[in-house]
Amino acid sequence: MAHKYAWLIFMFGTLALWKHAGCGESNNEDKYDNYTLFRLYPMEDAHFEAIKLFDEPSNHIEVLKKSRGYNDSTDVLVPPDRLTYVKEIAKKNNFNYDFKKNYGRSFEAAEREPRRRVLRGFNVYEYHSYASIQDFIETMASKHSELIKLQTLGSSYQGRKMKLVKISQNHNAGNPIIFIDAGIHAREWVAPAMAIYLIQRLVMDPEARRSELFGVDWYILPVVNPDGYEYTRASKAHRMWRKTRSKSPYAECYGVDGNRNYGFYWAVSGVSKNPCDMETYAGYKPFSEPETQMVRDVMLANANRMKLYVSLHSYGQYLVYPWGYTADYLPKQWKKLDALARRVSAAVEKAGGKPFRVMSAGQWYPAAGGSDDFAFGAAHVPYSYTMELTDGYEFLFPESRLKYVLPEFYEGFKVFASHIRNEFNTRRIS
Numbered sequence: 001m002a003h004k005y006a007w008l009i010f011m012f013g014t015l016a017l018w019k020h021a022g023c024g025e026s027n028n029e030d031k032y033d034n035y036t037l038f039r040l041y042p043m044e045d046a047h048f049e050a051i052k053l054f055d056e057p058s059n060h061i062e063v064l065k066k067s068r069g070y071n072d073s074t075d076v077l078v079p080p081d082r083l084t085y086v087k088e089i090a091k092k093n094n095f096n097y098d099f100k101k102n103y104g105r106s107f108e109a110a111e112r113e114p115r116r117r118v119l120r121g122f123n124v125y126e127y128h129s130y131a132s133i134q135d136f137i138e139t140m141a142s143k144h145s146e147l148i149k150l151q152t153l154g155s156s157y158q159g160r161k162m163k164l165v166k167i168s169q170n171h172n173a174g175n176p177i178i179f180i181d182a183g184i185h186a187r188e189w190v191a192p193a194m195a196i197y198l199i200q201r202l203v204m205d206p207e208a209r210r211s212e213l214f215g216v217d218w219y220i221l222p223v224v225n226p227d228g229y230e231y232t233r234a235s236k237a238h239r240m241w242r243k244t245r246s247k248s249p250y251a252e253c254y255g256v257d258g259n260r261n262y263g264f265y266w267a268v269s270g271v272s273k274n275p276c277d278m279e280t281y282a283g284y285k286p287f288s289e290p291e292t293q294m295v296r297d298v299m300l301a302n303a304n305r306m307k308l309y310v311s312l313h314s315y316g317q318y319l320v321y322p323w324g325y326t327a328d329y330l331p332k333q334w335k336k337l338d339a340l341a342r343r344v345s346a347a348v349e350k351a352g353g354k355p356f357r358v359m360s361a362g363q364w365y366p367a368a369g370g371s372d373d374f375a376f377g378a379a380h381v382p383y384s385y386t387m388e389l390t391d392g393y394e395f396l397f398p399e400s401r402l403k404y405v406l407p408e409f410y411e412g413f414k415v416f417a418s419h420i421r422n423e424f425n426t427r428r429i430s
Contacts, residue, residue: 030236031104031236031237032236032237033104035102036101037099038076038077038086040074041067041095042070042071043095043096050093053089055280057272057276060081061079062279064240064394065394068316075394077103077240106396108399122139124197125399126399129230130226133192133223134161137163140199147167147168147213148203149168149171150164150166151164153298154290154293154294156290156291157245157246157290157291160227160230162223162224162291162294164219164221165219167219168217171217173217175215176215176216176305176425177302177308178218178307178417179302179306179309179310179375180195180198180309180310180311181221181224181310181311182195182221184259184371185228185257186228186241186242186243186244187241187395188312188313189229189397190390191314192223195221195222195223195312197407201410211414212414215421216417217305224258224292224295228242239395239396242257242279243256243278243279243281244291249284253275256281256283256289257271257272257283258292260370261287261369262286262296262373263286263296265369265377267369269366269367270367292371299374299381307381308384308416311371311385312387312389313386314388314389314395314397315388315392316357316391317388317390318386319345319356319358320363320372321338321341322360322362322372322373322384324366324370325362326362327360327362327363327365328362330360331376337383340415340416341356341358344356344413345358345412347415348408348411351407351408351411352404353408353409356388383416383420389405389409390405
């Protein structure tokens with residue numbers, strides 16, 4: 001196969017280019033205070049080519065979001081010394097754009113689980129530390145052992161235990177599985193919040209027990225990248241960190257983009273070979289990260305029963321399906337993937353939420369090594385999606401709004417559950 005030795009070529013190319021590269025870690029709490037958030041709106045094909053200039057790591061510009069089509073913004077975080085450069089690109093290419101000055105000053109202080117929050121108990125409408133999330137799922141499993149089983153998958157790079165939450169009315173029934181994961185990108189806090197809400201709602205809501213749990217098992221991994229997640233909580237200077245926290249064997253740099261690290265057409269598009277790249281470094285080989293290995297193993301161990309995979313991300317309000325590694329063609333089942341996604345979107349909109357933009361991930365922009373492509377193409381999960389939650393707040397979705405949006409998104413998961421049960425389980429709700 002043409003891609004059989006791709007990782008070897010990739011690894012040696014990386015070594016040659018970046019062995020002596022450095023990327024010091026900033027401890028400046030006010031790092032982002034004087035940064036500017038630029039939103040550029042492409043209106044013609046040439047604009048998409050111009051946007052690629054921001055991908056070069058030496059520019060020190062952080063790409064927070066790429067355009068998925070005309071008039072859909074590319075959002076970049078620009079340090080003061082690169083502001084003129086970005087303005088010149090915008091002017092030269094006749095971009096429509098807007099911007100926010102002093103972006104970092106809008107960051108909330110890192111949440112340290114103050115005593116008052118611990119004393120009042122766990123609230124699913126708040127952002128929590130990884131330790132608190134683990135305490136929550138362990139408490140839920142203890143109190144509701146008839147529904148929840150926990151499976152320890154292993155440890156993250158820095159040694160944090162990772163546990164899969166299995167929710168079922170009957171763990172021996174062999175029901176079709178819906179697998180949800182969240183938080184592979186560290187800064188996307190609303191994704192783990194959604195996963196936690198799903199756990200709470202599926203277990204505590206009597207209606208969910210009668211419907212969403214009927215004939216369907218739910219496997220939920222609330223935080224795929226706990227090391228990166230805790231790093232973003234440690235300091236405002238780290239709030240925009242995206243990757244894992246592994247140490248590169250070839251450079252004084254840290255982290256891999258976990259959603260470029262899966263071994264299906266790995267590194268053929270939309271990735272960086274630079275271990276010091278802040279955004280899309282794919283790793284020196286497929287599944288270099290213990291975190292992506294664990295997700296892979298869950299998929300493969302349950303391949304016969306797993307019928308739906310959803311990876312939760314933010315931001316932009318998209319619901320996308322394979323293929324992600326290419327925009328040149330779609331899987332032959334794309335109409336089924338598309339139709340279910342649109343039904344999910346309609347349910348969220350009916351509940352008061354914003355509709356999702358539905359398309360293949362590659363039509364958005366080609367990027368190889370994603371978990372949704374691996375689930376669909378390698379583990380043969382019939383329905384596989386990446387769900388981008390929330391729009392309009394970048395990665396700083398206000399905690400105060402969780403109580404409004406999480407129930408809206410849940411209506412979409414009810415559609416997922418109904419569809420999977422009806423297609424893959426002969427039992428029906430009477």
